Amino acid sequence: MSEIKSKAMAKTELAEITFDDQGLVAAIAQQHDTGEILMMAWMNAESLALTLQTGQAHYWSRSRQSLWHKGESSGQTQQLMDLRVDCDGDTILLSVDQTGVACHTGRRNCFYRAYRNGEWVEIAEVVTSPDDLYGNK
């Protein structure tokens, strides 16, 4: 699969996506070759357009209430390989090639805690320290 870049969606294509009352749609990022689920975030129409135009994942940060080019601070960008939508249009699946680590904790993906034998256990180690990811940038 090759990287995809595309013009913004035409209205008819955009209509297949069901944005919620805040103008957002859930977006799952999956590593294209291993199937690893990296993270879940949110997109608005503008971040979706930027993702297609640049070929790199852009989200909407609900906590910062701003556009978020994934990796803008850390360099850990996500190259878009394929973009899918689910049956009822309210979730997007981004097949990506993740540079480095997806999680702000420095782990490869955000789902590093598993519920086993009645407690949460960490199942993935920090690959890159957050200081290295976000320090002096």
Added chain:
Amino acid sequence: MSEIKSKAMAKTELAEITFDDQGLVAAIAQQHDTGEILMMAWMNAESLALTLQTGQAHYWSRSRQSLWHKGESSGQTQQLMDLRVDCDGDTILLSVDQTGVACHTGRRNCFYRAYRNGEWVEIAEVVTSPDDLYGNK
């Protein structure tokens, strides 16, 4: 990995999950052995407890505003193999063993439309017709 069944989470463990203002948390279901993303749905605390108690995925249907034992109508249940939570606690990842098909359209997963060359194209076929899934039950 073996099926997990567990008592409902203790309060301290449940506190790691960030339910939204409607009492819901996003839940991604992934086929445990292939990495295929099957669907994305929502859970409340009760559906999470039932999932752990029964070892089968239960969700909260936002459209029906009711508990939803996945497969209750169609027989297409999801056996829980592992349960994970992401870094900020607002998304759960269910590693499951899907019986049959996950999507109500009869496709194996819900993400069967891909945006390629400026249009949505179907990339997966119907495996079991919805009539067979939901008829006469």
